[in-house]
Amino acid sequence: MEKDRFDEVSKDMIASERQKNGIGTLGEKTLHAILKNYYEPKIENQEIRMNGYVADIVNEHGIIEIQTRSFDKLRRKLDVFLELQPVTIVYPIPYIKWLKWVDNETGEVQKPRKSTRKGTPYMIFPELYKIKSYLSHPNINLCIVMLNLEEIKILNGWSRDKKRGAEKVDRIPTEIVEEIMVTSRSEYLKLIPDELIEPFTSKDYKEATKLSLSVAQTALNVLYSVGAVKRVGKDGRLYLYERVR
Incomplete structure (x- = not known):
């Protein structure tokens, strides 16, 4: 820069x-x-x-x-x-x-x-x-x-x-x-706040990023698609995610 x-x-x-x-x-x-x-x-x-x-x-x-x-x-x-x-x-x-x-x-x-x-x-x-x-x-x-x-x-x-x-x-x-x-796939981890504790849901991601819930869900959809996060279970109706390192 x-x-x-x-x-x-x-x-x-x-x-x-x-x-x-x-x-x-x-x-x-x-x-x-x-x-x-x-x-x-x-x-x-x-x-x-x-x-x-x-x-x-x-x-x-x-x-x-x-x-x-x-x-x-x-x-x-x-x-x-x-x-x-x-x-x-x-x-x-x-x-x-x-x-x-x-x-x-x-x-x-x-x-x-x-x-x-x-x-x-x-x-x-x-x-x-x-x-x-x-x-x-x-x-x-x-x-x-x-x-x-x-x-x-x-x-x-x-x-x-x-x-x-x-x-x-x-x-x-x-x-x-x-x-x-x-x-690269690993660099998509830059788009996950460091303070986000695993496992996390879309609601947790929303709170950490200050996005709306719908955009937070879109973000995790993309991150899952590129292999930057994985689904490790559910909390009620919400997926639980962890980073893929």
């Missing part, structure tokens, strides 16, 4: 794109573009066509796909790319998020408000579930990137304060906090 270089890439990209497009015209493209240029600064290694699909990055490390959401859209690419060379999926998660609201009529930007909820690496699981059948492939790797960022929304929602249902127009990273690499 190179914080200084990330800061430099971020500032350069934001200045360039705002000059060309102005605020609120890029959607997820700002975040995607910054990460792409951070992981591969050489333009000749970006947007490479391979067997009918375009890879974000192809370099000496293999194929790198920046995916900010919707992992289900990766399936067809993975069918092709995983047979060619190693594929690393980069997934950004906001660690500290500042919300900026923009008046839909005047364009006035309100004072940023810090979100009370901090992001965690465990938030990747709903996306991983969408590609669960690919996760045991020897050529697939994950890179979870924890970022501080600003999220810009237009006050055009359906609620009285216009915030519910409001349009999210941009996410601008301000700092890279941590990178978590998952390149």
Whole structure:
């Protein structure tokens, strides 16, 4: 992780794109573009066509796909790319998020408000579930990137304060906090809190990760599928799990 270089890439990209497009015209493209240029600064290694699909990055490390959401859209690419060379999926998660609201009529930007909820690496699981059948492939790797960022929304929602249902127009990273690499079955253990005492249930995992129960159950479904945990019995209707070391 190179914080200084990330800061430099971020500032350069934001200045360039705002000059060309102005605020609120890029959607997820700002975040995607910054990460792409951070992981591969050489333009000749970006947007490479391979067997009918375009890879974000192809370099000496293999194929790198920046995916900010919707992992289900990766399936067809993975069918092709995983047979060619190693594929690393980069997934950004906001660690500290500042919300900026923009008046839909005047364009006035309100004072940023810090979100009370901090992001965690465990938030990747709903996306991983969408590609669960690919996760045991020897050529697939994950890179979870924890970022501080600003999220810009237009006050055009359906609620009285216009915030519910409001349009999210941009996410601008301000700092890279941590990178978590998952390149093997054993490294999925990074996504199980150390303090979780065995055996544990989905309710225990929920408490340790601060996820909802449904997402905690999804997480353990994925971890079981890749062989990072095993079922060792039941506590009532809930499975008991232990880590596979």
